[in-house]
Structures are given as structure tokens and as C-alpha cells.
Amino acid sequence: MRVIRFWLEHRTEVLALLGQHVLLAGLSTLVAAAFAVPLGIAAAHRPRLGAPLVALANAVQTVPSLAMFGFLLPLPVFGGIGSRTAIVALTLYALLPILRTTITGITGIDRSVREAGIALGMTPRQLLWQVELPLAIPSIVSGLRIAAVVAVGSATIAAAVGAGGLGEYIYRGLAMVDTTVILAGAIPAATLALLVDLALWWAERRSTRRHARHTLRGPLAVAATFGLLALTAWGVLAWRATDVVVVGSKNFAEQLVLGEIVAQTIERDAGLRVDRRLNLGGTLICDRALAAGDIDVYVEYTGTALTAVFGQPLGTSRADVTRTVRDLYARTGRALLPPLGFDNTFAMLVRGADARARGLRSIDDAAREAPRWRAAFGFEFLDRPDGYTGLARAYGIRLAEPPSSMDLSLTYRALASGKVDLIAGDATSGLIRALDLVALDDTRAYFPPYDAVPVARSETLLRHPEMRRAIEGLAGRITAAHMREMNYRVEALRQPPADVARAFLAGEIVIH
Incomplete structure (x- = not known):
């Protein structure tokens, strides 16, 4: 068994x-x-x-x-x-x-x-x-x-x-x-x-x-x-010893992998002990934990920080969004470190068979079919400013019934099994490939950029400059293709996130 x-x-x-x-x-x-x-x-x-x-x-x-x-x-x-x-x-x-x-x-x-x-x-x-x-x-x-x-x-x-x-x-x-x-x-x-x-x-x-x-x-x-x-x-x-760095993460596969990559990098390159607090709740739990000093670093996404954490209006310029978020974090005693190298924007997903049969390529195409569809979204996507309400308004989406809310990880299976017809997933999810799903083009540029960026407490970085150097060594190293492959190994092949992170850091995950 x-x-x-x-x-x-x-x-x-x-x-x-x-x-x-x-x-x-x-x-x-x-x-x-x-x-x-x-x-x-x-x-x-x-x-x-x-x-x-x-x-x-x-x-x-x-x-x-x-x-x-x-x-x-x-x-x-x-x-x-x-x-x-x-x-x-x-x-x-x-x-x-x-x-x-x-x-x-x-x-x-x-x-x-x-x-x-x-x-x-x-x-x-x-x-x-x-x-x-x-x-x-x-x-x-x-x-x-x-x-x-x-x-x-x-x-x-x-x-x-x-x-x-x-x-x-x-x-x-x-x-x-x-x-x-x-x-x-x-x-x-x-x-x-x-x-x-x-x-x-x-x-x-x-x-x-x-x-x-x-x-x-x-x-x-x-x-x-x-x-x-x-x-x-x-x-x-x-009580927590001052020489222990606490690494947090949100509660989905990609975050578990990124949390392990950051934790293992700090252990290997900075020589510090790491306490892992992975698989926490959503964005606001991680943000509050970082602000309160319960964790020292976790990986956030710039668009999420802009809208969900700081409540700012949507922005489409990557440079402007990053600069705004960096300034807002700095005012609260936290530092935005260099991006890891990939943009994990929201992706509106449909079944591959439906996309091929009906010629679905963009969210505009989905809006045309929406009156006959059922949708399911993660809890955050239904509530956040850059979520469903704004998307429906931007594209004129009118569903047959109000969308269901469920855990983000379960929405992929619900779509693949025909229980629903439209979900909002992660562009880098390994389940897109594993379950033959198709990501629709955001032709109206509704979603802001979601560059993956480590966010750390400034106090911790000052106390451990070697930790900053270690994390900055990850800058630009994780491409969207790398992240999709790592997510695929965790979500489809059932490999432990820690093993996948270790393989990436050892250079064993090569994208051709």
C-alpha cells in the first residue's frame, strides 16, 4: 500500500x-x-x-x-x-x-x-x-x-x-x-x-x-x-534563536518549491540554520507573518503585492510595478530582493479539447462561450482587486451561474474532469501540461506583471548580510520554463518539493 x-x-x-x-x-x-x-x-x-x-x-x-x-x-x-x-x-x-x-x-x-x-x-x-x-x-x-x-x-x-x-x-x-x-x-x-x-x-x-x-x-x-x-x-x-532564519511560503506547489529553493540556498551559501514554515495560508497570512517577524523571508509576486497586499490600482508596466512595490515594502521595514526570473501571471484555463474544437485562443473567446459555462476559482481570486470581478468587467464575462470557490489546487482537476469549464490558474503550473489544459491569451492586458521576488525583513538582512548575498545569487536563474518543469515534477510526478529544489540547485533540471 x-x-x-x-x-x-x-x-x-x-x-x-x-x-x-x-x-x-x-x-x-x-x-x-x-x-x-x-x-x-x-x-x-x-x-x-x-x-x-x-x-x-x-x-x-x-x-x-x-x-x-x-x-x-x-x-x-x-x-x-x-x-x-x-x-x-x-x-x-x-x-x-x-x-x-x-x-x-x-x-x-x-x-x-x-x-x-x-x-x-x-x-x-x-x-x-x-x-x-x-x-x-x-x-x-x-x-x-x-x-x-x-x-x-x-x-x-x-x-x-x-x-x-x-x-x-x-x-x-x-x-x-x-x-x-x-x-x-x-x-x-x-x-x-x-x-x-x-x-x-x-x-x-x-x-x-x-x-x-x-x-x-x-x-x-x-x-x-x-x-x-x-x-x-x-x-x-x-522563543527563537537569533541565528535561525525562518523561511515561509504560501500553500500551493510552486510556493513549496520556491520556499525550499530559498531555504536550501541560505543553508548552503550563507551557512545559516533555517526553520521552514512552508505551506502557510494565502498571501495575507504570509504578509502578516513577515511584518510581525514570525518569518524572515518568503517569495511573493509583484502584482499580488501591489493589489492584494498594498491595495494599489492595477499597473501594467513591469518597471513601474516593481518600483512601486519596492518603495511600499521599504516603508514597512521590508526589502524587495531581485526577481528570480519568471512571471507567474494568472492564466485563464480551459480544457485542451474544448480549445481545439471551438478555436478558443483568448479570454475574449471565452467571454463568448461564458453564458453556457460554469467556473471555479480559488478563494483569493474571487476577493482580490485583480481577480474575477475586475476580469468580468474588463472582458464582459457573463457566466451561466455564479462561480464556485474552492482550493486552487483542486480547480485544475475539476476543469479536467468536466465539472467546470473555466478556471483561473497559474501560468507556470505543471498541471497545465499534465492535464492537457490551455491558457488563454490576456489580449486586453488586464493582469499586471507577477514577477516572483523574495521579500525579506530588513532587520534580518542587516543582521545577516550573507543571507542577502545568498538569495541575490538566485536572481534571474529561474525561468518560466524551469518553474513549469519543477511544478510538473511535483504536481504530476509526485516528487517531493525538497527533492525538486535540490535538483534545481544542483543544475540537474536543464531546459532545452
Whole structure:
């Protein structure tokens, strides 16, 4: 089976990602317990406090995971990319089940039991520790069980903000449209969730049969201990050595290759240690991470920076766009380094068979057919200023129905399989060749130039001038033909991006 072979070949990486996944899920659940159990106890004794607490926890649950990460990214202490943000988000999601079951466990105790304790002369503190909490332990463990399983499942999303975990394989597989890589992350994550559920089910059954005093102090002591460990781990996760350069990338195949090329170049030519935060979310996540200092360098595209990052009007002059973007980055403490050598503009794609049968050569030709077509675009293309809305206005495109939105990597397969008739892809995508797609000419020059350019923090370049020299050594070396070949190897031949980048740097990818 290909998945098993993949695990064996990448066993060191699989174990590392599994460890990260367990850390994210376990730490967030324990931190949530350290907060939710005391809050639940207080809420059970003071209903006026309980109602707003539960309402707030309910509100948190309604926020989608990716949206939660988007809210947290700009925050100075709890945000940024990496494990901190993931642990905060997962902790927030774990609060509600533990809070609810703690309240239910305390309030569900028979009044006569409390009255008997009071009649025996127990103080409120003694009543809590010796009566209420021992009886509420089964309910609290039930909440921990739900929270832990949810945390294990939700931790896969953490890879979108560079926090690692088994979600790395899921996102990487989506970027490469590789089912084997997706399953390599999804199967262990699902198995881990089942094992956690089984272990906590056993603990729940055991606590149901034993209401002795020591069953109370054990869980509370564990929660308190891990609360302290969480604070310590937080500091460790927040710290980063100054001699480590963090390289980021967006979440599609070309960006993974470019991220590896930059990372390997810095390691080889500058002699610096590199921490890879590849496969982050879209443009704005990478931009915020760079501005916040969570990454030091990533590859951007000039047209994307002009419109999506800085909100400037479209421009068609390559020199003007590059100069404008360089000046805008410089004002924010970031440096635009020399272009890598290729322009990855948007490409409106149709099936090769349709293009040949109907004589489709330009976007104007597609506009003529559009009333009978369905389209699908990546999330960014639907929202950005140089995306679908402006394109439809420029070419007069009127589709049969509003375009669908989906992950960019999946749109190619949707087009090739006949599910849709028009997509917006990357001009350098290897799937154009692999799936027999045709890129239509942008005869009205709607799309601005999208030269691939490394963007780095000026502070990092000043601290490591050897890093600047290493990256500048890549200037002009990657042609569009090189990039198409490398994307083809990753997207069609399923070669790992790191291996493809290594082959390019070794001069093994020759374009004739």
C-alpha cells in the first residue's frame, strides 16, 4: 500500500509531526481544563456568572477555525504564526465542553447530599472538595473526553499557520493533489482521535465507579501541573534563536518549491540554520507573518503585492510595478530582493479539447462561450482587486451561474474532469501540461506583471548580510520554463518539493 510505503520512507518526519500534533492537542486541552474547571465551579455556584460565561464560550464555538486564526494573527502576544496561535485557538474551542460538563456535574448533585454535608458541619470549602467535586468527576472527565477529541481533529488546521502537526501532510497533499500524502496525515490523525476517545472513555467509566476522595485531587493536581507546564512551554514556543532564519511560503506547489529553493540556498551559501514554515495560508497570512517577524523571508509576486497586499490600482508596466512595490515594502521595514526570473501571471484555463474544437485562443473567446459555462476559482481570486470581478468587467464575462470557490489546487482537476469549464490558474503550473489544459491569451492586458521576488525583513538582512548575498545569487536563474518543469515534477510526478529544489540547485533540471 502506497500510504504505508510513504510512512516507512518518511518515518522520521511522520514521528516528528505526530509529536507536534500530540503536543498541540494535549497542551491546549490541559490549558482549557485548567481554566474551564475553576470557571465551571464558580458558575455552578453563581448562576448570574455562569450564563454570560457559557454564552461567551458558545460564541467562540461558532467562529470557523480558519477565521479564528485570522483574528489571532495580528495580535501581538497571542497571535502570529506557529504553535502559540494554534494553542490559543484550540484552547478556546476546548473551553465549552469542559465548562458545560463541570457546571452540569456540580448542579446535578442531589440537594439532599449537600444538606447532609452541611448538617455534618462542613464548611463550603470542605463541601466542595469532599462532596461536590468527587461526585462531579465523571461529568468533568466526559467534558475532557469531548474536548480532547475535538482538539485532535482541529489540530490539523494548525498547519495553515505554520504550527506543524499531521495537518502538514494534508495541506501538502492538497497542494500537490496527491491522495497518498493527504491520507498519510489524515489516517494517523483519525487514529489518534479514536485512541484518545477510547482512553478517556475508560477513564470516564473508571471515575464513574469510584467517587473516592483521591479521584478528585488527582485530576485537579494534573490540571494545575499542566497549567504551569503550559506557561513554560508557551515561553519555549515563543522563543527563537537569533541565528535561525525562518523561511515561509504560501500553500500551493510552486510556493513549496520556491520556499525550499530559498531555504536550501541560505543553508548552503550563507551557512545559516533555517526553520521552514512552508505551506502557510494565502498571501495575507504570509504578509502578516513577515511584518510581525514570525518569518524572515518568503517569495511573493509583484502584482499580488501591489493589489492584494498594498491595495494599489492595477499597473501594467513591469518597471513601474516593481518600483512601486519596492518603495511600499521599504516603508514597512521590508526589502524587495531581485526577481528570480519568471512571471507567474494568472492564466485563464480551459480544457485542451474544448480549445481545439471551438478555436478558443483568448479570454475574449471565452467571454463568448461564458453564458453556457460554469467556473471555479480559488478563494483569493474571487476577493482580490485583480481577480474575477475586475476580469468580468474588463472582458464582459457573463457566466451561466455564479462561480464556485474552492482550493486552487483542486480547480485544475475539476476543469479536467468536466465539472467546470473555466478556471483561473497559474501560468507556470505543471498541471497545465499534465492535464492537457490551455491558457488563454490576456489580449486586453488586464493582469499586471507577477514577477516572483523574495521579500525579506530588513532587520534580518542587516543582521545577516550573507543571507542577502545568498538569495541575490538566485536572481534571474529561474525561468518560466524551469518553474513549469519543477511544478510538473511535483504536481504530476509526485516528487517531493525538497527533492525538486535540490535538483534545481544542483543544475540537474536543464531546459532545452
